[in-house]
Amino acid sequence: MNNSSLPADEQIHSHVSSPQQLISIFVALLGLTALTVSASTWPVGRFDVWIALGIAGVKAFLVAAYFMHLRYDxxxxxxxxxxxxxxxxxxxxxxxxxxxxxxxxxxxxxxxxxxxxxxxx
Amino acid sequence: MSTTTEPKHRLPQFISPRSTTEQPLSYLTAERGIRSWLFTLDHKRIGVMYLIGILTSFLMGGVMALLVRTELLTPGPTIMDADTYNHMFTLHGAIMTFLFIIPSIPAALGNFVLPLMIGAKDVAFPRMNLASLYLWVFGAVFLVAAMGLNGLDTGWTFYTPYSTTTNSSVISATMGVFILGFSSIFTGINFIATVHTMRPKGMTWFRMPLFLWSLYATAIIQVLATPVLGITLMLLIAERVAGIGIFDPALGGDPVLYQHFFWFYSHPAVYIMILPAMGIISELISTFSRTRIFGYRFLCYSSVAIALLGFLVWGHHMFTSESAMAAVIFSALTFSVSIPSGIKIFNWLATLYKGSISLTTPMCFALSFIVLFAFGGLTGLFLGALATDVHLHDTYFVVAHFHYVMMGGTLMAFIGGLFYWWPKMFGKMYNEFWGRMSCLGIFVGFNWTFFPQFLLGTKGMARRYYNYKPEFQGLHVVSTLGAFVLGVGLVICAAVLVHSLFRGRKAPPNPWGVATMEWETTSPPPVHNFEDTPKVTDPYDLEGFVLNETSGNYERRPAGITSSQKPSEVKA
Amino acid sequence: MIAEASSATQAPSRFRAHHFETAEQQYAASKLGMWLFLVTEVLFFGGLFVAYAVFRTLHPEVFMNSAQLLDTRLGAINTVILLFSSLTMAWAVRCSQLGQQRGLVICLSLTIFAAIVFLGIKGVEYSHKWHEGHLWASQYSSGDAASVGGFDRAGTFFSIYFAMTGLHAIHIVAGIAAIGWVLMRSLRGDFGPNYFTPVDTVGLYWHLVDLVWIFLFPLLYLIG
The missing domain is CATH 1.20.5 (Single alpha-helices involved in coiled-coils or other helix-helix interfaces)
Known part of the structure; x- marks a missing residue:
């Protein structure tokens, strides 16, 4: 962010997420939520918890990397x-x-x- | 640090005329009145208030310790009944652990010294710092309130299911400890953020004073481990209030799970107590040997290694309750902690080698630390080994072991650090002779009290017992007498410090000839810490200072002069 | 109410504490401080996940049966609501970075609204459980799960359920308060391209609350 009216000491440089990115992450999260709900009915026995955790892990990664800006931090x-x-x-x-x-x-x-x-x- | 932004320290508007006469105002005198203390954001004042708080707690816990020891003079009732005794040793443990040792070095000394050591004006989050102090006060009120309600008789570990069924005030006490945990977390967050973002240009990680390294390692543990204690105590409170049955076997819970939870915090917490002490010792040993610290990088790495290994050994508190497999693994891992601890001891000894040692009061405490900590550490190996632990578990051997580490280690370093930074904190020199005497009294009294407890433990005297067989009485009497000697030593120590406040000689900026930055400013420092922004230099360049015999101050050696002046001991 | 673009005119160092050299340094310190706090939150919830894992692996059948008593539909709706609130929170940060005062206020208000709806739905779920007696161990009163030794194992599941969702709900309440504080300040026009730290840090906290729920939802509702 550049605001030339301010001295360099007063400026903060940080990443600004684009609307396209925010929306596409949100849509991906919704898709993964639907996936995890349907995955709970798959006949996979004891692996269900690992599938659930895997999907939750991907969702967590998306939130942390993009909503929480970790990718640019x-x-x-x-x-x-x-x-x-x-x-x-x-x-x-x-x-x-x-x-x-x-x-x-x-x-x-x-x-x-x-x-x-x-x-x- | 930039030299342009801040105007030099100016006098505030409301000052008493008396203080304007000779010297610039210090942080102690710049503002007056109780409000200027209670609402201060100055890390130095917060550190001083913490100091008062934890010393009060130490006094309280110490009196309880003497009462417990007095009770143990004879088998059966001596001065109190069994129930009172249970309450007394529990509160002694809880107060000493949560109110004194854990905050002692980081929150009191660390708060004061850390920003000065990096040449900063304050910690990163001053308001959070003040909040941490108030949380400590609230936590202390809750914990001590338990005493006035129904007391507390669970032992400081709050083991379930006894803690969920006893009629003593477990909820008040655990609420207090929960709040104290937040206080500790706030201090930790503040220190990590300060060290990461506020070091001046030129102070790289490996040019930081070792006390900062140890505070940093401590802060990592505070941030990572304390929340687990928080959730443990929340579940314990929910168990007592609502019966959620996570830990209560009668409701399908698992009491051993409580032990896992509790020690996942409380073992790392042991390193919250000892790591900053080790940092102080590194400073003291180097300063008073007038030598560069030996093995600087290894001391840095060993602090971080202790912090991390501390998370892998919690199960050694549960040898008799966990599975055999876990016990074997935890026993093996426990021995690994002795490696970085050993590295530290050997580096200190190597620093002393051929050093020009001056036995000032802080140095006496530092040397006592090395002896007592070595005793505590080596006896820990007996407890970490499964076969011997079966015999020694829950005996006085354990009591003696952790008092050697916690009191012989942390307390000695704390008092040593207090004497070391006292001139900086209050601008007064204390009486060296009586300072050394207090160290002698504490050292002798301490060993007198706790060495017999090793013997008691090996003979099978169980800890926390009110009554005992007559054959144990001799050693109990010896131990109790030692406790009073120890008490006298501590009273002398307090007297020396209090006396210095009123009668002490004015302290020069750098009475010990140290190169770390806190000694660049006046004693006591001004509100914004430095009149001129200090230059970053090698923190262990002790050769660069010569003693000015008239002022007692060490001054930077002018460039070009290389002859090494014989260090003179500071006169009493 | 909304002070448009006041940030451009504010005094440069209005929100910079005296002990920081630059605004950038203050921003980095605040952000690191918040992340450290989030670390403590991860460990705080982590303890509950340990308890969950211990009891689930010891009694998998109890967890499977008891999870059927939860309303997956309401849980899924709440998941979507929280994800939406995370989107609006992230958008609020964007608005503050760009100095879009109106957008900032709207996004923060939407976030608070979503949080309140989440709590409302949670309340509906809790009251169902209350009426059916599906409560924690000592209060559990429904005979439809395996009963061992005088107590009902399903109670253990509900102890975990109430502990985890209850603690999460407390965090939602705290989040509402924090976002409310940021909303008040944004109405006052405190934030702009060179000072948006509170929006950012409160946003991080809010995303973490969302992260916890992302794991809670499948672990509690979708066992089967």
């Missing part, structure tokens, strides 16, 4: 977002692995008949 901000998602995946992955490993013992211990007040360690 400093790479630091994109890295931050990716890094935070990475930390969530780490948290989720390790916790999930542990819970599934210990589930047989939990089942064997015969939960949850004990009242909560006596369950304290």
């Amino acid at each position: 400093k790479p630091t901000n994109s890295l931050l977002l990716l890094f935070s998602v990475g930390v969530v995946v780490l948290f989720l992955g390790v916790t999930l692995a542990d819970v599934h490993q210990s589930e047989p013992q939990v089942q064997a211990a015969g939960l949850p008949q004990i009242p909560a007040s006596e369950a304290a360690p």
Whole structure:
């Protein structure tokens, strides 16, 4: 953005999205929403969650890259977002692995008949 | 920093005539009245208010610690009943952790020093900075209010399902901790944004002082880990209020999931506590050895490595509750954290080697830090190893271990840093002799208190117990006596600092001969930090300064003179 | 009400804090600050996604059956509404960058309107659940899902459902307040090509709320 009446110190340079781009992203997001709704009826068994997550991932990418301007922004901000998602995946992955490993013992211990007040360690 | 935009600091309109006489107004005297403090956006005043707040909390937590220790003088009741004891150690832990250690170095010292160190006028978001202070105050009110309501007897970890069933004031306390989390996040966001966008031209990442690196690494953890604590406590509150059953096994929940949630924050939080301390130690060791810090880049990388590895080891708090597979993995990963910590210790030792060491008060605390932190770190290896941990889990060995790291580490560095920057903060020199005495008292008292606890732990004394077998009493008595010695040391320390405010010699701009930018300005600094924009120089160029014997100030060595003057110790 | 093109005449440094050298630096700092805040939001919601994953993988059949009790049609409509609000928010940023005061006000108003409609539909869904007793674990009272050991596993699904959508709804409310604040300022004519930071940062926040919903919708409504 150039406003020649202002000194350089007061100017901000940033990307302006064109109407065509905004509209086409919006249309793509609507299409993907329709796709994910219909995908939920496909007979794919346990893969349904991965298909759902994949489509949601594409939608999230479109929103982040274009609506949130990450494509035209400093790479630091994109890295931050990716890094935070990475930390969530780490948290989720390790916790999930542990819970599934210990589930047989939990089942064997015969939960949850004990009242909560006596369950304290 | 540009030299054109801002006019030089001018006197504000409402000043008392007394202060105009000799020197330019400092941030302490430029404006007067309570409102000028409560609504200030000045990072230095906010830092000072934080300092007052956290020292008050430390006093509160410390008194509780002494009461707990006194109770443990004898088996069975000594001065309080079992229930009071449970409340007392819980509040001691919660206050020390959430109100004192976590904000201590970043929010109080970091707030004051960080903008000065990069030659800036303020942090990136001054209003957010003030908001973080007020959030801390509100959080503290909620947490301490629990004491006045039904107390808090869950231990500072709020483990479910006890925390969802006890009749003590868990909601008030956890609301407080939730709010304190926001305060911590705001500080972290502010520091990262400031370091990223406000460094002056010429200060590249690898020309930053190490304290900034450690604050930056700390801020990363604050931003990434604290929200998980937030959601954990929200779920805990929802569990208590509405019974959503995420953590309560009676409703189909999973109490071990709570532990995962809690430690996913609280283990990295341990590094929120220790990383800034390590940054302070890097500054102190270099300054008072009058040598360039050894292995600068490795100290930078090891701070970031500790911050990142800190996210991979939370399961070592759960060896007895998680699956065997997870325990083995977490145990292995735990040992990896010792690598960057070891790098730091060895770099400090290498800096001391052939240095011209002056045992000023901050240096005494820094050396104590190295000893105590090495003890704390090495005993941590016993707890990280699965086989020994089964024996030591939840014993006094753990208590001694984390007090060596948290108190012997963070507190020592905090006090050392406080003595180091005290002349800058308040413009007064303190009494060196009594400063060193306080360090001696704290060091001796600390070891006296906590070393016996290692022995108690190996003998099987479980932590958090009100009662114990008579055979443990001897060591408990020793530990309690040490606690009072430690208390005396801390009182001396407080007395030295308070005394300096009233009777202290006026501090020169650079009493220690340091090249980092905060020492370029007057002590205490003016409102906008610098009268003249400072030049970016090598932060560890200690050779470039000579002591002016009459003023006690270190001045930049004029160009051309190369002979290295013998550093003189600053006189008491 | 709308101060047309006032930005061109405003004093240059009206919104620049004294400790920044240039407007560009202030803009970059604010934006980085907002992204850092969004990181905390990702982690905040992340915890709930972990809880979701744990309970779903332990009891897949419970989640499959319980998800049938949600109204997919209303969920899909709400998704479209939120996507639309994201479009208008992105457009509002464009308007502020170009100094189009009218467009800015219209876009922000549309965004707030869409957010309120979203909350309305959410309220309708919640009241259905309330009447049918499809509530969180301790309040769940419907005998149509697998019952184990004195409590109903479907309650766990609804605990997660209410925690996730409830927290999301709180974020919508906060978003309405934030956008309302930006709307007030834009009516005052504060924004223009060289000062639109609040529009941009509040926009980022709003898109994140949308992002969370993009994942919540298929994970809660479309299991089957």
